[in-house]
Amino acid sequence: MFAGHDPFLVALSVAVAILGGYTGFGIAARIRTAPRANPRLLLTGAAAFLAIGIWTMHFVGMLAAPIPADASYLVLPTVISFLLCALVVGISLFFVSIGSPSEGRVSASALLLGLGIASMHYVGIHGLAGDFSIQHDYGMLVLSVVIAVAAAYGGLKIYLARQGGLRLALSAIAFGIAVSGMHYTAMYGMHFVPAAAGHHHEFGGLVASPQLLSLAVALLCFVIAAGFLLFLVPEQRQRLATLGPEETDSDTIDLPADPDYHPPRFVDQPASRGLPLGGIGQPKQMPVSRVPVVSTEGTLLIDVSDIRSIRADAHYTLIHDGQRERMCPWSISEAEARLDPALFTRVHRSHIVALPHVSFLRKEGDGAIIELDGPVPHVVPVSRAKIAEVKARLGLVRGAAMRQ
Structure with a gap:
């Protein structure tokens, strides 16, 4: 599955998914444990970090993959893939944050989130442009979707369980590995087929080079790492301990x-009733x-x-x-x-x-x-x-x- 991949970028992609999962679900969990906090702000922050983590993991994995040298990235599908990821993450967290989350609601939210992660992946994949076409092994495609739904279900369970510290860290590791597993399973079932001789594809719209995408991904990796470190800073009441x-x-x-x-x-209580108005020595x-x-x-x-x-x-x-x-x-x-x-x-x-x-x-x-x-x-x-x-x-x- 990892044949031809850059092992350092593969490791980075998994680490980004883990950090994004830890920060996102950790922030989301505070909706239930921090009654004075703004739940909308927490939900927005959680969805943003989860979406950035999942999307960045995907494109770090793309940079690690042995794709054709002449490949470039269409900007519109790339942006749509991120917006799609952010939208489904936000909706899923919202549905399990309102009311008492039943097993049916959690399962439906996990299905939506898993399908959204898979859609983000395949929309981003088909944002690749070059003198080639992309073919998929449909068995691996279905398996990747199943892994995405399972990862989403586990992630939502992390959010709903009152977990923190080591347990949250272990759960985030499992989530990051699962999301990365979905990506590399899908990549294993993907094949680049060279275009026929003398046939060149014409692409409309903005196109970004792999080098430009690398800069964007590096910036998002920094955002995730910074958010993770800020999340670890203890609150005032923890420092007072x-x-x-x-x-x-x-x-x-x-x-x-x-x-x-x-x-x-x-x-x-009217004074005319002879009832006390309170005070020292009074009943x-x-x-x-x-x-x-x-x-x-x-x-x-x-x-x-x-x-x-x-x-x-x-x-x-x-x-x-x-x-x-x-x-x-x-x-x-x-x-x-x-x-x-x-x-x-x-x-x-x-x-x-x-x-x-x-x-x-x-x-x-x-x-x-x-x-x-x-x-x-x-x-x-x-x-x-x-x-x-x-x-x-x-x-x-x-x-x-x-x-x-």
């Missing part, structure tokens, strides 16, 4: 103080059973049993009901005071979670993340100082003293 306990004991060591914090107030208000949220029709009241998490948003909060976030007119501190402390706990300066809906807990950096169940599972961060309390509330630590 190296500080001493006396420097990181506070909940707010990694973030500034909450400017929107206000003492609890109970404005919906606490009974927990509410419903919470107001704002909609286009007006203000709705949702049952507290439907609430998964509450996130601070300026002077208001966003309540996640298992499907989407809705705006609540309460501040984060007011919500904390009104809700039943047996069911809800504040795990971060900006987040409250419903303990009965916690389905997953994982240490991350110097803090942790919690996943809440529902039709659309989502995650929230847990500050370092709250980890022990949360574990105790969930029954994960025996005899742990809960912070009041």
Whole structure:
């Protein structure tokens, strides 16, 4: 399969696919583990790095192949091959990012992505121009498509699994080898047939030489390597893990103080009823059973049993009901005071979670993340100082003293 190929460029093509897969799927995975990040920006970055990695791997492999010396590249098919790759990668990641990804949706997305990778390859191949024609072994063509779909399925599973570190690296290696295997399988079944004597092909449109393509590929290799290295730079909360306990004991060591914090107030309880307005030495208000949220029709009241998490948003909060976030007119501190402390706990300066809906807990950096169940599972961060309390509330630590 590699007969006549430049071994150094073959190795580079595999490395590019691995780096692109690691960076792309690593960025995509943060959509589910970084609740404050912009999911559209992350999805765009993930699709871009995956598409660049797959496309660059393909053309590094083309430069490594023993193609005819007079071959050149038609610009339009070459550009279309990249756009096609970027489009199907973006669509596939989007479909598995919305809602709860079923096995059927993952399989359909993998089929779309695999066919897109194969189409990118063959469109790019037929962008070669010269005094020759290209023939394919259709058995190898079908096998290459099967490998592309399998690689796409494995890659999407990498994205959906909460993997990081060594496991993500091993998965990216498997993905890069699979994508490269698809390319070289297809190349093994491809044959250049010289044009008949005295017959010359006429090509319309822009044509790029192999040397110009080499410069473009080298630039994209640099982009992938730079993105990979930047992705490895630890986040602020990871760097704080190296500080001493006396420097990181506070909940707010990694973030500034909450400017929107206000003492609890109970404005919906008229003083004429003789109910306390809160304060030191006064009894606490009974927990509410419903919470107001704002909609286009007006203000709705949702049952507290439907609430998964509450996130601070300026002077208001966003309540996640298992499907989407809705705006609540309460501040984060007011919500904390009104809700039943047996069911809800504040795990971060900006987040409250419903303990009965916690389905997953994982240490991350110097803090942790919690996943809440529902039709659309989502995650929230847990500050370092709250980890022990949360574990105790969930029954994960025996005899742990809960912070009041």
